[in-house]
Amino acid sequence: MLNRRRLTKILTSAGLALAVGIASAISPKAVHAQDKTVRIGFQKYGKLVLLKSKGSLEPKLKALGYSVKWSEFNAGPALLEAINVGALDFGNTGEAPPIFAQAAGAPIRYIAFEPPAPKGEAILVPKDSPLKSVADLKGKKVALNKGSNVHYLLVKALEKANVKYADITPVFLAPADARAAFERGAVDAWVIWDPFQAAAEAAIGARTLADGTDTVWNYQFYLASQKFQESEPKLIETILEALREVDDWAKGDIKAVAEQLSPSVGLPVPVLEVALKRQSYGIKPVTRQVITEQQQVADAFYALGLIPKAISIADAAGPLAP
Numbered sequence: 001m002l003n004r005r006r007l008t009k010i011l012t013s014a015g016l017a018l019a020v021g022i023a024s025a026i027s028p029k030a031v032h033a034q035d036k037t038v039r040i041g042f043q044k045y046g047k048l049v050l051l052k053s054k055g056s057l058e059p060k061l062k063a064l065g066y067s068v069k070w071s072e073f074n075a076g077p078a079l080l081e082a083i084n085v086g087a088l089d090f091g092n093t094g095e096a097p098p099i100f101a102q103a104a105g106a107p108i109r110y111i112a113f114e115p116p117a118p119k120g121e122a123i124l125v126p127k128d129s130p131l132k133s134v135a136d137l138k139g140k141k142v143a144l145n146k147g148s149n150v151h152y153l154l155v156k157a158l159e160k161a162n163v164k165y166a167d168i169t170p171v172f173l174a175p176a177d178a179r180a181a182f183e184r185g186a187v188d189a190w191v192i193w194d195p196f197q198a199a200a201e202a203a204i205g206a207r208t209l210a211d212g213t214d215t216v217w218n219y220q221f222y223l224a225s226q227k228f229q230e231s232e233p234k235l236i237e238t239i240l241e242a243l244r245e246v247d248d249w250a251k252g253d254i255k256a257v258a259e260q261l262s263p264s265v266g267l268p269v270p271v272l273e274v275a276l277k278r279q280s281y282g283i284k285p286v287t288r289q290v291i292t293e294q295q296q297v298a299d300a301f302y303a304l305g306l307i308p309k310a311i312s313i314a315d316a317a318g319p320l321a322p
Contacts, residue, residue, distance in 0.1 A: 038235055039069045041079040041091030044265050045195050045275070046220065047114075047283070048092055050246045053260055057242040064238065074174055077101070077147040080223065083108055089228040090239060094149030094193070095219045099298045102316050103307035107226035109318040110286045110294075112240055114220040117280040118212030121150050121193040123157060124182070127205035131188065134161035134210050137168050140188035143181050146172035149218055150191040152297050155304065156215050165304055182206070193218075194275035195267055202271045217293060222283070229318050244283050251281035285321035 038061060042048035051057050052070050061068055073079040076093025077100060083091060084106035101108055123142075125131045131140070134157045144150050158165055171178075171187050175196045182190040183204060192200065200206035212218045222243070224236060250257045258272035265272065295313045302310045 036066050039089045041071050041088045060238050083225050090224045092222045096149050096152045100147040102311050108223050109229040111318050112222040115280040116217040118218050119278040122211040123209040124190045124206040125209050127207050138163050141169045142189045143171045143173050143178040143187040144191040153216050154191045157210050198271045198275040287321045
């Protein structure tokens with residue numbers, strides 16, 4: 001018969017073993033293994049929404065034992081916040097949102113990029129506006145989505161025109177709200193990207209004060225959480241492979257792409273064709289040159305006090321191309 005001390009020791013050991021077993025069963029790694037779902041964030045426009053609509057990623061992931069969950073966002077900053085809180089694994093944005101996200105401590109990694117598309121964003125004014133140049137924005141109200149690509153376009157365009165950022169009044173609005181403010185005359189100008197840019201040109205005759213030509217690169221980046229980048233390189237390569245296939249199809253048949261996007265985006269095919277022709281094609285591994293250029297964007301934002309601290313883009317770079 002066991003004495004009390006011996007019995008207590010046995011029960012304690014058994015309890016510890018059970019606790020360890022339960023902890024292992026519900027650990028993040030175990031939950032992820034059971035879940036087998038890749039969570040991808042997309043916006044209304046771009047290669048990821050095309051990939052979603054074509055359905056060509058699902059069989060590739062299924063072959064690896066995974067499914068995919070798609071989530072739509074109205075702009076890049078919100079998408080990257082979802083990565084930050086662990087709700088997404090992968091997504092794409094323009095060049096500015098990851099800088100704001102990294103400055104806020106988000107564990108993101110640059111995975112791939114699309115070549116520059118400087119005509120795919122612009123500073124717009126109403127067709128009958130008296131404003132004729134970027135220099136005329138001094139003292140004016142300018143609508144834009146804070147932390148998006150167009151934020152950097154505005155900063156650099158003002159700099160080029162010798163106008164201080166402090167000399168304009170930025171009005172931070174999401175695209176739909178900015179369009180409404182622009183139409184009713186509550187703001188003097190609107191800095192926006194395609195396809196919203198093309199839609200405003202077609203529907204209300206918005207006039208381009210300046211686009212990104214000779215001013216900004218307007219890169220599109222594919223990003224992942226640090227955890228996903230480090231633990232699932234095979235899944236990332238599978239996603240990029242599917243994206244490259246869609247990209248090849250898109251650049252070869254812009255009208256077909258516009259027809260496919262039109263129902264989900266809610267814009268006419270001719271408007272989307274204009275936007276798609278201003279887009280860039282080719283999904284490439286991130287290079288040191290791109291990281292250097294992205295660092296210039298980050299440094300400009302820090303100098304203006306738009307981000308709270310200086311950051312090193314290289315710290316958020318995944319594997320770089322040779």
